[in-house]
Amino acid sequence: MAQPTNGSGVRAASPSPLAPTWLAVPSDLNRLEPKMWAHDVERASDGGLAVGGLGVGELAEQFGTPLFVLSEDDFRTRARSFKDAFDSAFADVCGGVDVYYAGKAFLCSAVAAWVVEEGLRLDTCSGGELAVAAKAGVPGELLGLHGNNKSDAEIERALDMRVGRIVVDSLDELERVAAIAAARAERDWAHDPERREARAKVMLRLTPGVHAHTHEFIATAHEDQKFGLSMAPGTASAEFRAEVAEESGDGAAAGASAAEEAVAAASGHDSIELLGLHCHIGSQIFEPEGFELAAVKLLTFVAAMRSAYGVGLPEVDLGGGYGIAYTPVDAPRPPAQIAEAMAAVVRSTCAELGITPPRISVEPGRAIAGPSTFTLYRAGTVKDVVVDVPETGAAPDSTAVRRYLSVDGGMSDNARPVLYDADYSAVLASRASVAPPQLTRVVGKHCESGDIVVRDAYLPADAGRGDLLAVPGTGAYCWALSSNYNYLGRPGVVAVRHGSARWIVRGETEQDLLSRDMGV
Known part of the structure; x- marks a missing residue:
């Protein structure tokens, strides 16, 4: 018997017991959620993502990956x-x-x-x-x-x-x-x-x-933090409170x-x-x-x-x-x-x-820059790991498969998941797919177990090595917080407008990384 579809040709699937409660199984893995993307990002006729009329395959070929792609x-x-x-x-x-x-x-x-x-x-x-x-x-x-x-x-x-x-x-x-x-x-x-x-x-x-x-x-x-001058009563210096007391009385001084x-x-x-x-x-x-x-x-x-x-x-x-x-x-x-x-x-x-x-x-800042940009990655290693299912709502001692999909970037180009436990989303960018949804953890290539790009996302089960993945909403605090951890060059930023693309920040090369090493 054929597996039922959701009406879009994508085979339906039940939620993974490992998924967070807020993450629903998408009804169509090829659909883009408009509020998460620049207004000129869409699926092209070949099924791949395009921004400003330029396909991501063309951008990857010309500029490489990982790559910040910004809609000007x-x-x-x-x-x-x-x-x-x-x-x-x-x-x-x-x-x-x-x-x-x-x-x-x-x-x-x-x-x-x-x-x-x-x-x-x-x-x-x-x-x-x-x-x-x-x-x-x-x-x-x-x-x-x-x-x-x-x-x-x-x-x-x-x-x-x-x-x-x-x-x-x-x-x-x-x-x-x-x-x-x-x-x-x-x-x-x-x-x-x-x-x-x-x-x-x-x-x-x-x-x-x-x-x-x-x-x-x-x-x-x-x-209790480093910024600003407190408005709380009584936080003025002793010297200032003494001045206020002399001029206006002890009551006013106590509240300064x-x-x-x-x-x-x-x-x-x-x-x-x-x-x-x-x-x-x-x-x-x-x-x-x-x-x-x-x-x-x-x-x-x-x-x-x-x-x-x-x-x-x-x-x-x-x-x-x-x-x-x-x-x-x-x-x-x-x-x-x-x-x-x-x-x-x-x-x-x-x-x-x-x-x-x-x-x-x-x-x-974020509200302007954030949605204007997505990060384009090339997928690499795929690994399925059997893990215990959290006890809530699951049978005792039950297990499930968590898929790890590695990309060619990671915490060096997006530190926010590590710093703030921030959630992101991901889509298969180089093509459309009718494969069933598979709960996937998109991870980077760094020597850190916490090197997670997207903690939980439903991606097509056939997504794997060589595919392009896109992570939306990376225009704010991703490039700005980027690093050279493990001696990876920081990705460049490409601005797309009117069907053309250009560097606005060039990606780093190995020569750039070595240029300040005084022993070279």
Whole structure:
């Protein structure tokens, strides 16, 4: 008797007892889940994947594997959609929004140029990222510099480039920025009174204590972590609390926060132009409540600082962290929905507080870069391993087969599964298949048992050596976190647009790897 099919020619199968509960058996292994892919990725007539009209077989032949394949049109469209959505939602609140692309997600000179061309600004986190922005010709006023441990050289470079804002992360850093800016002003004035440098434009990064529903290491607004100035009562220094007590009484001193101390300190420096406040509650967040609560806390703080010190804080950055779909069960919100929800909270909160709404800025990174890119791998070894089935829902002492499918990359090009236990998906990319689904663990070629690319995916049972596999959603934090572990060269990034492909980051060669070895 023939095995029944699901109507698409693919033979049906029961769920594997080893599969996580959220992973359903696909009704069609050849179908692409649109929310996980760039808009111009599709199955071509030969059954293989194509992006922007170019088949993955052609890309693999020309550029090799592993390979990051980026749809330039998709990246640009996502960037522009954030700018348009936030400008529209905040038009009546503060006249629009400054959207900063978070360069830490993925940055090269081409991406920096695209960001500016689509009307966005660029957020950087290091001197190296500033160097990329400079090479790409990004105007300084469109740049921000983040980082919890900026070197004096990075601060000097930011001031040289006249960046639009330096996001200060601590009281110590605030004093260093003020001192460096003051010294530069004195030096420039002595050299040429007509060329006195402008003040350092500063935003203060605050931790509002909002716990994002995400992995511990990417939740960045709770108190016990390295980023930002605490808004919690009683976190100011003893010296500042003594000053407050002298001026306002012991009750006010007991409630003074590190954030309040930073505002007072920044306002006292002639070399600092205090623009406003910044926060970032985490990454890969789907629920809107965290963003809304953070906005309320920062706006309430803005009102309090005006009342207590007469200090105006004209700008508030509400960060980024918007989630994307790595698996079929992920449900990201479109930019317009995010923007409208945030605008409603800012609008109502400012009305309740009786303050003029500040200029709002946001920092999407993953939500722009992530879905625009997939990683293309060549499959190698296939290995079936008999393992014990977890006791829940299974007969005692039962076993099942777990398939391991190795690819020619791994944790060196995608460290997120190792760092964050992140889930990804995979599809057979070089052809279509009518073979039954087989629960498969896609693993890399490194000498680490934890070298897992996709922990659980249903792939066609006939997928094997020589096939091309594609892992979607790898545009953010994959190339950026890549390494040379086991002396593998980092993959290159190919941008596809209008039926043509080009390197925007060349893949590394063995010569590149050896070029810094002084014994060679």
